[in-house]
Amino acid sequence: MTLILALDFGGTKLAASTVEADGKEWLKHESELSPDPGDALTDLEIMRWLIEKVLDDKKPDAIGVSFGGPVDATTGLVRLSHHVPGWENVPLKQILEENYYAPVSIDNDANVAAIGEYRFGAGRGYDTFLYITISTGVGGGWIINGKPWRGALGLAGEIGHTVVDPRGPICLCGKRGCVERFASGPYMAQNARELLEKEPRNSGNKVRGDILKYLVNNDLNLITGKIVSDAAGYGDELAQQVLYQGAWALGVGIGNAANLMNPQRFVLGGGVTKAGDNFWAIVRKVARETALPEVNFEVVRALLGDDAPLWGAVALGLDVLR
């Protein structure tokens, strides 16, 4: 039996799984929230403990790792984590190889999720697609000719920071009108809050934003992307406007990427994509209108959900054995 160990250093969550080389289900699976505030050493210690539990005294034949931050996939050196301090220049591949006597392959979470969808999910049978995750941020990973395309510096896939409205609101990155500025969960919540603060007071009739305010008991700080999406589903027009803007931005970003790269598919995952059929319809319509008429593509749901990085890590582990 060939045993693959798959690890996910997710920023907020750590997870470890084992699977047989041709397995479709985990043999063992363990996960733990990352402590907050935490650091690289604590993460490594927790992961060591999770690994011990899933390995159960067995030796892995290969290890695949998804890391939530920029990684040099060739050397297996972590550059940094955007969430957890202390990860600067940690030789994670080397540490794991020395501890578990097995070959290790590492990549960042967006690329690994793309690889997971390619081998086990919505990318099966398609050798050219962009995986996009829309949740706390908007990130992406390319599969081109059946292989991850990481870019010259390992930074490709940043569809979240392509500009779709140069007169739009300012994004964390400093620019105006990035896809992420409209479509990420936290920014949708912020956009809803700002609109609510500008909205005229309720004068007896039902007004835009009422359902949204009801859902958070009038405490606007409690609004999340998920709640905006729920309120939109219940018919709140202000929430629908915010969700529409997010879907529109994502659609323009996808259409632009289609014109530029002409992939077969766009595979969309992450919490925001649970927003319902209307969200998907707008994304698809705007993407279609933005791409040239002859540039055909599909926009489909990711199939692996939160497990995409772990399944991608399995694929990395399998590849290292070849």
Next chain:
Amino acid sequence: MTLILALDFGGTKLAASTVEADGKEWLKHESELSPDPGDALTDLEIMRWLIEKVLDDKKPDAIGVSFGGPVDATTGLVRLSHHVPGWENVPLKQILEENYYAPVSIDNDANVAAIGEYRFGAGRGYDTFLYITISTGVGGGWIINGKPWRGALGLAGEIGHTVVDPRGPICLCGKRGCVERFASGPYMAQNARELLEKEPRNSGNKVRGDILKYLVNNDLNLITGKIVSDAAGYGDELAQQVLYQGAWALGVGIGNAANLMNPQRFVLGGGVTKAGDNFWAIVRKVARETALPEVNFEVVRALLGDDAPLWGAVALGLDVLR
């Protein structure tokens, strides 16, 4: 001696050249304007005559072809020409192979120019870049990992039709605010005309647009992209505004492409890039601001000028011999 025959079906111009396998200069070179109105048969006849002149009774060992329109690079079937009627589904590769008893490789002009710059121009030593031509239209060709990336349907590289301003003017393709709508020569001319028509009359003082009007003797229909660029160089503020918008749009398109694909370089050719240092400075500045800070790249001039398609055709011919 290994003899390569390079052909350029350019839409407005037909050209044929011969070169030795390791040659850096044409052995023979002939070109002819395409008749207007013309058709595919006439183009083929003129090309046959040019080929006869450059071959001079010799037999080519391989033929490379640049075609100004969508081509299936695998089968060598021309899909159509956007300029010349009658090219629909012409098996150009087959026709040439049967006539000249040599292997033939064909691709569209943007890809072939990218290949030319890769092998003989500004892309030498860089295995990942986007070649962009900014002239009558704005098109592009990718080199990824040292090979042309054509996309799933052979339609990749359309940076000209990525949207940079969703509230911008309407482009030929039907969308608002494409890169091409701001940056192509004809659209810059149109934008200048429209601004001039809105500009207040000259009341004795020097006003915006005066130099531009002087250059065309007040006949606004004579304005071209080149003249806008000249007027900007002479200090005409209206012309500078138009040129700035074009450079800005191109800069946003390049920055977005950098975030999405993280190539090493952008290689820019075509008439509009002769617009002077100020144009280049704006393109570079806006591209730099649009890309994420860590996404590094260079924006450089194409080196082969109008000969890029022919030199790319030479590279295609050489490749077919391997």
